[in-house]
Amino acid sequence: MKFGKLFSCLAMAGLFLVVASARADQLSDIKAKGTLVCGVVGTLEPFAFQDTASRDVVGYDVDFCKAVAKLLGLKAEPKVVSLEARIPELTQGRVDILAAVLGYNPSRAEQIAFSKAYFVSNQSVAAKKGAFQQRDDLAGKRVATIKGSSNIPLMQKVVPTAQLVSYDDAPSAFTALVQNKVEGYVLSESLMRRFIAKLGPSANIEVLSPPVGREYWGLGMKKGEPALEKAVNDALDALEKSGEAQQIFDKWMGPKTTYQMRRDFAVEQIKG
Template identity: 55%
Template structure:
């Protein structure tokens, strides 16, 4: 009798667990019922996410991808500004549905969240003073390098220039100013944003970008783990944006030849290479 009773209890527990998992995995249905996709974005990293001085709204490459995905899902995008450090905690605590926030794929992050297909390929580089005599990554092996606290750039610096001392700042402008004021010897960031700072602040004559990259990373949209329906829908949306040319249009608008970056799009939406 005890064996039969235990078996019934175990079966009931399994059924309850299966039902709970099914309910939990229906975030996509919740989003469609609500009619909004809550996107965690940054507002301090132009051109990916920044405040438009005229409208006071958050705009940028990442913001447009968030809006594009929301449109494909048939809902409106609701933007929520986050800091770099808060991105993953805010997602996992359910305060946002998705992250469109310069989120580079790393194996460590992949243990915490799920990644969509890649929608941007980022080259990480270093800027230095023109008169520093620093021309290669090896030249910075014992130097001070500023970067944003919690950014993937710090991981690239540790791997590529193990002897360098990383100096962390809360935001990109502060880390950049540390270089211009010669408090550090180099500043690491994605190439697009590095060049933006140099052009925007008129420091082309005093700063340069070292040609060799620290590394490259694929950026994906971040989602909670164990949400297969939402992940599939987001990937479908991204690939639709690629096939219709919307992804190219967003790139051209923010990073293309007519922008201050004059960059070519050498990538397409594709699954992240593990």
């Protein structure tokens, strides 16, 4: 009798593991529905923003989402998420992956899985021209950040006495700098230079050296999904090998754009 009960319990446990394993295969579920839902931040040009003519969300992150989806045999479905809600949207299953200016840090890596780096960003501080000679002169000063940004721990490390003031989005933080509500603003250099270029010489703002840090951005995925993680990384490797990764960069930030940037990185494993 006891043996029979033990056998029954073992059988049920085995069935549970099989069901759990099947449910854990997110890649199969995504392929079954035929679409890859990508969480993107829709207010950060050139990474993801609304095109004024088509009203579609476009940008560097969107193009990577579409390119990865295509290699997986799927249709991309970009979904706009806020910076603060990026990770909850992923972990709660409302998006499949994040292509959302997601910089790697150990705290985030405890919550989600990161793909290989598809963008590497210098994080820099901007201030009014002539106000400061270099980055560390902002010690004790008010510096704008974006809520939930990975720039916050970077700035706390290199200029620990800076008074960080968090804003809901990048435009609000930049406006605070323009209006002298803060003395500095820390952000990805590519985004910062876009804001400065839009205002032109009247902005009277410059990027200070040295950078706060160099940040590796990955596509975010749920933990415990090795098949999806491998498929996404294989797709990124293929985009690098084919030259499409370079083409996407040149389209949005290359020498012929407002940013006039050169790609000094390649798709690579993020080293935590």
